[in-house]
Amino acid sequence: MEKPLAGKIALVAGATRGAGRGIAVQLGAAGATVYVTGRSTGSRRSEMNRPETIEETAALVDEAGGHGIAIGVDHLEADQVRELVERIDAEQGALHVLVNDIYGAPIEWDKTVWESTLDVGLRTLRLAVDTHAITSHFALPLMIRNPGALVVEVNDGTTEYNSENYRVSFFYDLAKTAVNRMAFALGHELAPHGGTAVAVTPGWLRSEAMLDAYRVTEENWRDATKVQPHFAISESPAFVGRAVAALAGDAEVARWNGKSMSSGELAKEYGFTDLDGSRPDCWRYLVEVQDPGLPADVTGYR
16 A cells, blocks of 8 residues: 655654544554654553553554554653654654644633633643644754654634634633644744644544543444534544645645644545545534534535
8 A cells, every 4th residue: 555654754742542643543554653642651641531542542553554652741841842852863863744732631611711710721721832832842953954844733623713713711712723823833934944834623523532422432423413413524533634644745735834724624625535435524514504503414514
């Protein structure tokens, strides 16, 4: 099978579960060597207290046809991130793709700034914003040694959607606006070095936690539509993973520099599908069906 990313080195920061895991696996399926990092390892859990581990993700990368390397890293700790990048440099001599998918913060839903728990809100900003900045600070000097570097900022919502819609709470809204802007700023800084930065958002993601919340699995996820009919537009983590792999394999990826794109939009451009062969376009569905309060109907949207 063709391996368009053979010989490429990727770092998926925040690859324990969800979109990060899906991205790491699909980069591996395209032939990349993928460093997968996070705080949840076989010996300890993060504050999310979920069972998934980075070691499991690395094994899935191997199974997909790539080479997964799991390293426990708290991306708020500058020394740990510096050591991570130094190790990648020593072992590989290059880094071609950086995926900033770090988050792992508790969410207080529908809370104003004065109703929010201040410690929780500020922690959200640190985990969603500071981690990305710290990781980029240390990784980009290695990446710009060679032209063609790609940074992907993984987010919830496109710039267009987030600029017009209040997202969950004050602190969550602020964090998700900042991540898209980081892609814009990094694109500006990378361009003179032949690099590209893009913000990518999945749609309604069938993450491990979401499947647990609806008490379904990836195999029978459609049963959840009995509880929430709009869940019919949801997508697997592989879908956004294939979006990032497509970007990483695109010789003309610079056309997206500084932009914010959804997995559904990129599927139309690159022709990949979700695991079931469909192309869910969640953000268009949200605007045209779910947000206006129309009955759930994914006809023409996947």
